[in-house]
Amino acid sequence: MSKIISIAIDAMGGENSPDKTIEGIKLFLEKNKKNDYILNIFGKEQELKKTLAKYKVVSNLIQIIDSKNVVSDEESPMTAVKNSKNTSMWNCIQHQLEGKSDISLSAGNTGVLLVVSRMILKMMNGVSRPALAGLWPNQNGMNVVLDLGANIECNENNLVDFAELGSALFKSIFPSEKPKVSLLNIGSEEIKGTEVLKNASKKLKDLSSDDNFIYNGYIEGNNIMSGNSNVIVTDGFTGNVALKTAEGTAKFISKNLKKSLTKMSLIFSYFSLKNFKDKLDPRKYNGAIFLGLNGPVVKSHGGIDSTGFYYSLDLCYKIVKGNLMSQIKKNLNHSNSVK
Amino acid sequence: MSKIISIAIDAMGGENSPDKTIEGIKLFLEKNKKNDYILNIFGKEQELKKTLAKYKVVSNLIQIIDSKNVVSDEESPMTAVKNSKNTSMWNCIQHQLEGKSDISLSAGNTGVLLVVSRMILKMMNGVSRPALAGLWPNQNGMNVVLDLGANIECNENNLVDFAELGSALFKSIFPSEKPKVSLLNIGSEEIKGTEVLKNASKKLKDLSSDDNFIYNGYIEGNNIMSGNSNVIVTDGFTGNVALKTAEGTAKFISKNLKKSLTKMSLIFSYFSLKNFKDKLDPRKYNGAIFLGLNGPVVKSHGGIDSTGFYYSLDLCYKIVKGNLMSQIKKNLNHSNSVK
Numbered sequence: 001m002s003k004i005i006s007i008a009i010d011a012m013g014g015e016n017s018p019d020k021t022i023e024g025i026k027l028f029l030e031k032n033k034k035n036d037y038i039l040n041i042f043g044k045e046q047e048l049k050k051t052l053a054k055y056k057v058v059s060n061l062i063q064i065i066d067s068k069n070v071v072s073d074e075e076s077p078m079t080a081v082k083n084s085k086n087t088s089m090w091n092c093i094q095h096q097l098e099g100k101s102d103i104s105l106s107a108g109n110t111g112v113l114l115v116v117s118r119m120i121l122k123m124m125n126g127v128s129r130p131a132l133a134g135l136w137p138n139q140n141g142m143n144v145v146l147d148l149g150a151n152i153e154c155n156e157n158n159l160v161d162f163a164e165l166g167s168a169l170f171k172s173i174f175p176s177e178k179p180k181v182s183l184l185n186i187g188s189e190e191i192k193g194t195e196v197l198k199n200a201s202k203k204l205k206d207l208s209s210d211d212n213f214i215y216n217g218y219i220e221g222n223n224i225m226s227g228n229s230n231v232i233v234t235d236g237f238t239g240n241v242a243l244k245t246a247e248g249t250a251k252f253i254s255k256n257l258k259k260s261l262t263k264m265s266l267i268f269s270y271f272s273l274k275n276f277k278d279k280l281d282p283r284k285y286n287g288a289i290f291l292g293l294n295g296p297v298v299k300s301h302g303g304i305d306s307t308g309f310y311y312s313l314d315l316c317y318k319i320v321k322g323n324l325m326s327q328i329k330k331n332l333n334h335s336n337s338v339k
Numbered sequence: 340m341s342k343i344i345s346i347a348i349d350a351m352g353g354e355n356s357p358d359k360t361i362e363g364i365k366l367f368l369e370k371n372k373k374n375d376y377i378l379n380i381f382g383k384e385q386e387l388k389k390t391l392a393k394y395k396v397v398s399n400l401i402q403i404i405d406s407k408n409v410v411s412d413e414e415s416p417m418t419a420v421k422n423s424k425n426t427s428m429w430n431c432i433q434h435q436l437e438g439k440s441d442i443s444l445s446a447g448n449t450g451v452l453l454v455v456s457r458m459i460l461k462m463m464n465g466v467s468r469p470a471l472a473g474l475w476p477n478q479n480g481m482n483v484v485l486d487l488g489a490n491i492e493c494n495e496n497n498l499v500d501f502a503e504l505g506s507a508l509f510k511s512i513f514p515s516e517k518p519k520v521s522l523l524n525i526g527s528e529e530i531k532g533t534e535v536l537k538n539a540s541k542k543l544k545d546l547s548s549d550d551n552f553i554y555n556g557y558i559e560g561n562n563i564m565s566g567n568s569n570v571i572v573t574d575g576f577t578g579n580v581a582l583k584t585a586e587g588t589a590k591f592i593s594k595n596l597k598k599s600l601t602k603m604s605l606i607f608s609y610f611s612l613k614n615f616k617d618k619l620d621p622r623k624y625n626g627a628i629f630l631g632l633n634g635p636v637v638k639s640h641g642g643i644d645s646t647g648f649y650y651s652l653d654l655c656y657k658i659v660k661g662n663l664m665s666q667i668k669k670n671l672n673h674s675n676s677v678k
Contacts, residue, residue: 139591149525152533186488186579194491194576221583225591237533238580240525241573244560245581249588252478252564256619257596280595 004038005320007313008092008101011043012070013108014302014309018043021107022051024309028317029059031310037317040101042067042088067091070108073302077111084116093120096295102320105313107300114150114290121293126332129154130292131162132236132299133169134243135285135315140227141177144170148288149240159183159200159233160207164331165291166231167213172322173315174230179212182219182229184238192218200233212331250280287312289319296324343377344659346652347431347440350382351409352447353641353648357382360446361390363648367656368398370649376656379440381406381427406430409447412641416450423455432459435634441659444626444652446639453489453629460632465671468493469631470501471575471638472508473582474624474654479566480516483509487627488579498522498539498572499546503670504630505570506552511661512654513569518551521558521568523577531557539572551670589619626651628658635663 011021025039038061041048045066052058067088075083084090089112092104097120106113118130133146144166151158167179183201185193190201201218208215216229221242224232234242286308290297296319300312350360364378377400380387384405391397406427414422423429428451431443436459445452457469472485483505490497506518522540524532529540540557547554555568560581563571573581593616625647629636635658639651 137591139594152525184580186491186576186583221580221585222587222590224584225587234580237525238577241523241560241577242580242584244525245563245584246560246588248561248564249585250592251561252476253589253592253619255478280592 005036005317006038006040006101007316007320008040008042008095008104009313010088010092010104010106010108011041011048012067012088013106013113014300014304015107016305017107018048018051019054020304020306020309022048022055022057023306024313025062026055026057027306027310028313029057029061032314032317035061037061038063039313040065040092040095042091042095043070044068044088065091065095071112073109075109075112077115080109080112080115081119084112089113090116090120093117093297096297097121103296103298103316105298105300105316107302107304107309107312110288110299110302113297113299117290117293117297121295121297124292124294124328124332126336127161127165127292129158129161130290131165133166133289133291135173135287136224136232136243136246137280137285138225138227138230141230142174142285143224143230143232144173144179145224145232145234145239145243146291147234147236147239148243149236150290151236153237154196154235156196156199156203159196159235160203160335161292162233163204163207163213163215163231164335165328166233168327168331169289169291169319169324170231171327172324173318175322177230178214179231180216180229181208181213181231181233182216184224184232184234184242185218185220188218188220207335209334212334247282250282283308284311287315289315291328296320344375344656345377345379345440346655346659347379347381347434347443348652349427349431349443349445349447350380350387351406351427352445352452353639353643354446355644356446357387357390358393359643359645359648361387361394361396362645363652364401365394365396366645366649367652368396368400371653371656374400376400377402378652379404379431379434381430381434382409383407383427404430404434410451412448414448414451416454419448419451419454420458423451428452429455429459432456432636435636436460442635442637442655444637444639444655446641446643446648446651449627449638449641452636452638456629456632456636460634460636463631463633463667463671465675466500466504466631468497468500469629470504472505472628472630474512474626475563475571475582475585476619476624477564477566477569480569481513481624482563482569482571483512483518484563484571484573484578484582485630486573486575486578487582488575489629490575492576493535493574495535495538495542498535498574499542499674500631501572502543502546502552502554502570503674504667505572507666507670508628508630508658508663509570510666511663512657514661516569517553518570519555519568520547520552520570520572521555523563523571523573523581524557524559527557527559546674548673551673586621589621622647623650626654628654630667635659
């Protein structure tokens with residue numbers, strides 16, 4: 001039997017917790033019958049026990065680990081370290097550091113989660129900065145996009161690291177597919193973009209190989225979802241703006257589509273529109289992954305519901321199952337040998 | 340009677356020209372019966388005459404100005420100046436410099452148009468760099484977004500200039516509305532973003548007044564289309580990525596929507612979907628405006644059809660009618676008096 005996958009879950013972070021986290025956990029237990037995992041649920045013991053009873057969750061695959069405190073949504077990253085000791089979030093990461101969990105999941109305060117994760121787990125050897133990666137649908141499946149906001153200014157080596165980290169993440173989640181890396185730019189010709197991009201592009205060309213990733217050159221915003229590349233690398237400022245602009249555009253379109261449809265046409269297109277909405281359901285892409293630390297940490301959207309939380313928990317399972325950390329080490333070894 | 344609006348049109352640029360440009364001109368003549376304008380059409384005289392006859396365009400509001408050459412799509416901005424003299428594009432801008440036209444319109448090579456426009460018209464006093472502005476739909480109407488790619492790296496004064504130029508453009512196109520400026524950033528709190536953004540934000544706060552524009556602070560990508568702000572200011576790299584990402588997302592969604600709808604539901608939702616598509620028709624937002632030169636120049640999308648070209652011609656008319664250049668001068672005077 002393969003190794004047991006151990007996931008640390010901060011059950012207290014985000015809106016409507018622990019209700020939504022426990023409901024999400026219930027969904028996961030119902031859908032994943034493999035018995036090859038354990039869910040370590042961190043939070044106020046009495047409250048968690050009550051919520052588990054409320055949702056009739058009984059399983060020998062879960063264990064509650066009492067944590068007296070909870071990180072507040074108002075906490076700033078500056079005071080986080082001082083104030084977040086013995087919170088459910090802190091204890092998750094500590095559990096992971098001690099080797100008792102393979103990954104941590106929280107829907108709590110993003111800034112604090114980043115600071116605490118970095119402080120406790122520390123940076124991997126050979127990686128200069130941690131990155132925030134996300135999933136983004138494309139015409140053929142799914143993209144990994146990074147950085148989404150952890151680093152607003154990046155040099156060429158940071159971008160090269162992101163390519164290595166992102167393609168390792170892609171391989172761990174989609175083991176049967178090949179990572180194809182592109183750098184987000186304002187044109188596809190070699191002369192386009194900043195010096196940082198041009199230098200990163202040259203380095204990625206040298207690193208491109210069947211062992212780690214195929215480098216596909218520059219990609220423009222309108223082609224992110226075309227499916228030709230599936231690992232999109234950019235600095236955190238651009239990545240954050242691009243992701244949010246895509247979200248805003250999708251929202252704008254669906255709002256206007258709803259307005260345009262008459263009652264009659266709504267009835268007749270109900271099932272096909274449901275099908276369409278299912279495919280583009282943003283809850284399926286829920287979960288930003290911190291990469292570059294000595295262990296992966298997943299941030300679930302604070303405002304997402306239990307189904308969204310379920311998807312981020314499923315993502316944690318897949319990441320560990322796909323051996324993300326050894327994929328990353330392999331990629332970094334390869335890149336160091338080429339450098 | 341008010342002044343005659345004189346528009347210089349490069350009829351030879353872009354795909355399917357001069358067919359599409361002449362058809363676009365025909366549409367404009369049919370829809371705009373005000374008789375307060377003249378269209379100066381630049382291109383190969385015999386070809387233009389034949390095309391005008393083909394589309395049965397007869398009007399005393401047009402005049403053909405013979406230009407022997409055409410800027411090639413393959414021309415690079417580096418060799419543009421040497422090779423583009425006496426082209427239809429060059430002659431448009433020259434006509435404008437001589438005061439015979441108020442604005443120029445071309446669907447030709449963007450890079451060459453930028454270089455030639457800047458060389459002939461020169462920068463306005465008090466503006467450090469030209470910007471490329473575009474229209475973008477929002478929930479309440481339309482945004483002006485700039486820069487869209489002319490300046491990939493910007494300092495705080497460039498961004499302040501863009502705010503002044505963009506709000507002047509907004510006022511000229513939508514005279515009954517108030518320009519509300521926001522800086523595109525990765526968060527709405529004051530501590531977010533680069534030093535350049537923080538400094539620009541402080542300056543815009545000082546400039547915010549009923550006379551020029553209201554400064555609304557930072558905006559995130561997901562709120563560009565919310566309608567709370569209508570002049571979105573950013574550097575050319577971010578603006579280009581954001582605009583193209585929105586285009587790509589819209590295309591991705593409509594492709595998937597079409598796939599999801601069954602024949603039956605397509606029939607029943609035909610009219611409402613048509614209504615929806617009309618509202619979001621990208622041809623309506625066709626036309627990027629070069630700002631900061633001693634005269635406005637509009638770039639129509641090279642691949643757009645005659646309807647799209649019509650919209651960019653209509654945009655030229657509105658820009659001159661709305662006194663863009665004096666709006667810009669007023670804004671810059673105000674900003675200099677505050678500085």
